[in-house]
Amino acid sequence: MNNYVVRQPVKDRDDQVIGNEVMFQLGDDALYNSSEDHMAAGTIANFFMQNNEKIYDGKLIFATFTPSLLFRNTPKIFESSKLIIQIEDNVLVNPLSLMIVQKYRNQGYRFAINDFQFSARFFSILEYVDFLKINVKGRTERSGESSMENIVRMARGFNKQCIAYGVDSREDYEFAKTLGVDHLQGTYISEATLIKTAKLDFLQGNFFQLVVAVTKDTPDMTEIEEIISRDAYLTYALFKLINSRYFALSKKISSIRQALVILGIRQLKHWVYLLSMQSDNKDDGGITEQVLKRSFMRGTFCSRLARYIDGLPVSPGEVYMMGMFSTLEYMVDSPLEDILKELPIREEIKEALISRAGICGDLYTLVLDYERADWNSINQMVKKLGIPSNMVAQFYFDCVEEVNEIWKGITFSGEDKDEGEHKGM
Template identity: 35%
Template sequence: MDNCIARQPIIGKDGKIAAYELLYFQNSQTVDSPHDFHTAQAIVQFFNQLDESSFLDGRDAFLSFTPNLLMQNIPRVFDPHKLVIQVEDSVLVHPVARMMLQRYKKQGYRLSLSGFQFNSRYMNILSLIDILKINFDGISQKKLDTYLSVAKEFNLKLAAYHIDTPEARALAESNHFDYLQGTSVADIAQSKAQKNPKHLQSNFFRLMAAATREEPDLEEIAELIGMDVTLTFSLLKMVNSAYFAIPNRVKDIKQALTILGLGQLRQWIYLLSFGGEGDFTDEIIKISFQRAVFCQALSQEIPDFPLAYSEAYMLGMFSILDRLLDVTLEEALKSLPVSDELKNGLVKKEGMCGSLYRLTIAYEQGEWPRVTRIAQELNLSMETISRKYLEAVDYVTSTWNSLMEPFDGAAQTDENENKE
């Protein structure tokens, strides 16, 4: 039985991920299928096997349920303090809708309302609602004003979805929406990207410490650089510059470090320590890391995939370079030593590389028909894709959280010097 679940990020006012909407798929049926008995069992089974805190990374979850799923108490597999139950019209038409929602409200669950209409079945439950979700696809300011007045009267938080353009984002921000949801975190984070993007600072401190040890570990240094798209981009661009005059283009981080040498590596890190000023969200770096791990893992399952293991990682990682550098992907990739297969995959979405890239984006967005179609093209089972996605999320979350821990390398260095 093919069960898949994806996370679609919901951004808070600070531009960081505040929650995830969970998009569920089982045997070509979504969570709001009328034939949902087996879907309900699959959700329970799924979360019995899944580390929920790792998958959600400590954030809240938004999830839609049908009346049947609500009647079966399926939301109770979630911590009430971490779940927002999304209420849609299919729930409101149920004869005991208000009673069901009152019960979940008393148990501590928050409720969000989508597709609001000025009729009795919507107005009668507004006193139970915490968040009003507004569809921004083609919305006018006049229509938006009516929603804002309702939210103000009932003291509701506001969430905007279908934030797919800069204009929609600007409209939501100017009206002080609490949550924004679009096609991807990268699209929303684009306004915070810079020509000289900032590296992940906590990771950078660890890189500095690793490179300045008496006997540096090349494997550790390569791993730290490989977690950060800005460091990877900078390293490969520098090593392949005219200064080094390398006859063959360098595509691998370890190979680049070998060519650079310890002395120049330390100089490069020193120079980077002065750059990257400004307000740049770490979330865009995190999504590139997630895509890199996912693409690399899936590439091993695809027969005759044209990229090497390390370059499949770059396929996912470099997919956000256009947003990171505020240029087209084609322009960003010109200065990098990547294969034509990778370039065509990212820029033109052609070939097996293009199919893997399209699969990654479709899975992130929960576009299950597209995922199913591309999976067939690549001879991948939905079970394999789902498993690799969950493994990637788990690995990235645990690695990322370890990077976010306060770095005490400086204190350890001082302590060692005092001992000497």
């Protein structure tokens, strides 16, 4: 059985991420279609148990729980303050539904109802629910618009919040906005973050040379040192990081070579990508953070999956670079094809990013499909590439954890700056 798991962000009307929904695909069906599959419930419960810390990144966790999962006390794997328990019709029709909901509610857990409808069984537990979710996917002809508007009005009257999910296109997004919902969720919402990022006016040559240098199979420390030494900003940023509380060194470091030795290629590889954005996107840091995390995630996930692909014509470092560079067109004011012409990277990587050609293109397609929870395409790509399907979900959340740790490390020095500014006030 092929089991896949992905996170999809839930955003408020100000485009800020309030949480992530953990979405499952088990076998040929999504979790939402398998109401009483006890084997599936066991698989999900075990996955939550093994990955609860990886799933949580400081934002709310939204997850749908079937009756089997609720009776297994699976939600208790998570602290009540971190989790929103999503339920749907298969719970509401259960004769013990009210007792189940009251039990978790008394323990501090909050609830969301998927695909809320005007019917007695939905209203029977309304007082215990905080979020009402309505499906707007494909509602371009405004079918059911008045009913949805009434749900939103009713929710406000009962002090509930509405989440429009299935926002997978521009049309879905415009329709959801007319409803006046509180939160939005869907592939369009996730990808719109990239489009909104403030773009740079030009290619920062030293930065891109540095990224290419550190992602080589055998990085040349002398080359890296030379690139940094001819850029005042890179030099300053390197010294600021290496002398921060994160490294807690006994004395200040003032040598680029010494700083590089202490930092190490792995940490440097993740960190340099952040540097180019820190001074150029001060006014939209929330969006920038999401784009950079997306870059790290794509690079890390590509690299992890590549280990299981036979005949890949590029190195692990180049595969990582492919994922990292996939967001460049959203940050640089030029078409991706023009940007890639300026970079000394393999043609296989360029073709994969531009037209998704070749094995590298298939790998890139798989990573994008996973972001969108496109289960059918994921199954096809996994089989085509020969990746063990039973391990992909674990790879994904291992990468989520790694990216979260990377982010903590590369942004830690910013705390020193903030602390110093407060002390100087």
